[in-house]
Amino acid sequence: xxxxxxxxxxxxxxxxxxxxxxxxxxxxxxxxxxxxxxxxxxxxxxxxxxxxxxxxxxxxxxxxxxxxxxxxxxxxxxxxxxxxxxxxxxxxxxxxxxxxxxxxxxxxxxxxxxxxxxxxxxxxxxxxxxxxxxxxxxxxxxxxxxxxxxxxxxxxxxxxxxxxxxxxxxxxxxxxxx
Numbered sequence: 001x002x003x004x005x006x007x008x009x010x011x012x013x014x015x016x017x018x019x020x021x022x023x024x025x026x027x028x029x030x031x032x033x034x035x036x037x038x039x040x041x042x043x044x045x046x047x048x049x050x051x052x053x054x055x056x057x058x059x060x061x062x063x064x065x066x067x068x069x070x071x072x073x074x075x076x077x078x079x080x081x082x083x084x085x086x087x088x089x090x091x092x093x094x095x096x097x098x099x100x101x102x103x104x105x106x107x108x109x110x111x112x113x114x115x116x117x118x119x120x121x122x123x124x125x126x127x128x129x130x131x132x133x134x135x136x137x138x139x140x141x142x143x144x145x146x147x148x149x150x151x152x153x154x155x156x157x158x159x160x161x162x163x164x165x166x167x168x169x170x171x172x173x174x175x176x177x178x
Contacts, residue, residue, distance in 0.1 A: 004050075011056050018060045026066050033068050037075055040064065045079065048093075048100040058105055076107040080115070084122040089129045095142035102149045109153055116157055123147055 018025065028036070040061050047053035065072035080101060083094045090098065098119070101108025112119050123146055130140045151158050
């Protein structure tokens with residue numbers, strides 16, 4: 001509890017400092033901004049269990065990315081691509097990261113919108129595996145949470161895959177048919 005308050009306090013100070021240095025941060029070249037951006041994104045990956053910390057880091061990332069939007073999209077894409085691999089079961093940590101990026105990060109949502117088939121396939125594989133081996137645990141909870149957040153955050157992208165005969169997704173049918 002004390003550690004968390006200390007982290008929150010320092011994170012708030014860092015956010016205020018990043019706002020004060022906004023113009024200087026925007027003046028960084030892509031080569032200068034990339035390591036700082038990667039560092040903040042790494043912290044963000046570690047903060048997926050704390051919505052308030054994640055949001056503060058998201059604000060810092062957004063400020064740093066002004067003028068470097070393509071760089072930010074590339075870095076977030078690389079980070080997200082590492083979470084979900086074709087045919088793999090998502091770990092609880094990766095599920096938590098997927099959930100937080102869907103819920104709190106516009107670039108995270110955009111990445112999963114572009115890679116919806118992959119995410120649906122990974123979620124279907126994960127949910128099937130979890131229900132076979134550990135149905136009542138945290139892993140199952142996180143798998144269901146990720147599905148629900150995905151359906152809520154991207155309804156216009158998911159609905160055609162569920163209701164259209166042309167665009168039906170086997171992974172989505174597997175998820176809703178469990």
